[in-house]
Amino acid sequence: MLDLRSQAAATRRAADRVGGLTHHLTLAAAATLESVARSQLRKAQVDPVLELASNASTAEINEARRRRSVRRGQDVYLPSWREAAVGLPNLFLRSALFSVCSAREVLVDETIATQGDTVITMTGVQLWNYDRRMFAACLNYYRDDRPLSSSAEHPWVKVSLWQLAQDLKVSYGANVHKAMRESLIRLNAAHLRIRVKRQDVPMPRLIDVAFDDGYLGRDTPAPLLRGSDTVAFRVLDSMANLFGPSDWSAISDTALHERSGLSSWLTGYYSTHAGPFKLAVAALHQYSGSICELREFRRRLKNALLALEGEDIPTDCRIASPEISLLL
Incomplete structure (x- = not known):
């Protein structure tokens, strides 16, 4: 060539x-x-979704799914990942889609800062770390042998709000019920236009969501909200296009649920790199979605990196000897 x-x-x-x-x-x-x-x-260019024969065996599917998303006939599957972890697209982990900022601004055709030859344009309410945790919890229901949704008739995943709270590693309660509900609504309303590797990826929304609960508004009395209330959701098969052989990373539950803010974003970002990767602080400032001044971001970044270097940090979250002097 x-x-x-x-x-x-x-x-x-x-x-x-x-x-x-x-x-x-x-x-x-x-x-x-x-x-x-x-x-x-x-x-x-490698097609992100591996096309298998319509009569491919379960063993063949499982082997292929160790590295990438696959299609057999009408069924499209995400890759499989280890327990106590969840697979997420590198495109999302290297961008400000799930921002460190907790502001809930409404975006209209807003270009999201992202690394590399990629473009994400979003319309909806700005997403943040809590929404990433919720999105990951929903994706985890496709870790085994559940195909993504390819049509309106495809089955939905139906779970109780209590179970969803367990997936988020939190105790169920009325406030948690409302927070999960609002997050799912934000994810459902997030309309994305994605261009990656010079190809457009259709992504009408991150997930489809429907509720069956007693919610009547933010002032809903707690007795009307029960852990047995249910939510139904589905992830469309277009999501598989973001899970090519080198396009996704498995993020540990510890990194997702036990860290917050910039620290959580950094563990996700650096988990997508196999080795050291030199990057300007200004670029990290953009990709993380931080809105503080660059000087303040430098201080927060240094503290977060030093904290993630500690011996008490689990190995799946630990950053080995960051060259902060060169970065800053």
């Missing part, structure tokens, strides 16, 4: 040294070489 591009460039240079019909023919040859190179590049 690279050789074809080099040949095309050389052919164009050669065209400059000749005239007449030969000049035009040489330019046409260069254009053909460039077209073939672009075609080969498109073919070389």
Whole structure:
């Protein structure tokens, strides 16, 4: 592919040294070489969803799902991940989609800061760390053998609000009931337009949600809210496009539920990198969605990194010897 591009460039240079019909023919040859190179590049790009034979065995599906999302017939599955963890798209973990800021601003076609050759545009209420935890809890119901939803007739996941609180590692109560409900509404209302690896990924919303509870508004009396009340949700199969072989990371329950703010965001962000990655503080400031001044962010970043380096931090959250002097 690279050789074809080099040949095309050389052919164009050669065209400059000749005239007449030969000049035009040489330019046409260069254009053909460039077209073939672009075609080969498109073919070389790995499809995030692995297409399996319609008669693929369960063992074959499970093996493929260790690395990426897969499709068998009409069924599309997310990758499988280890227990006490959840898989999340690197695109989300390296962006301000789930911001460290707890402000609840309404966004309209807002471009979300993100790392790399990717674009996220969002309409909805700004999301934050609590929403990431809720989103992860919902995704975890697709860890085993449950296919994503491909149509309106596809079954929904139905769970009690009490069970959902257990998934979030919190004790159920009226205030928790309301907080979970509001988070699910934000996730349902989050309409995204995503472009990654120069391709558009349809993402009408993060999840579909429906409630069957006694909620009558924020002032609903506690007796009307019960742990046995249910929520039904489903994740559409377009989500599988964000779980290619190198496009997702498994985040531990500890990182998700036992840390908050910038510390939680950093554990998610750095879990997507296999090795040291040098990055300007200003970039981290943008990707995290922080709204404080850069000077204050430097202070918070330094404290968060030093705290995550401590020996008392679980290994799945610990950051090894951050080069803070170079970063700051």
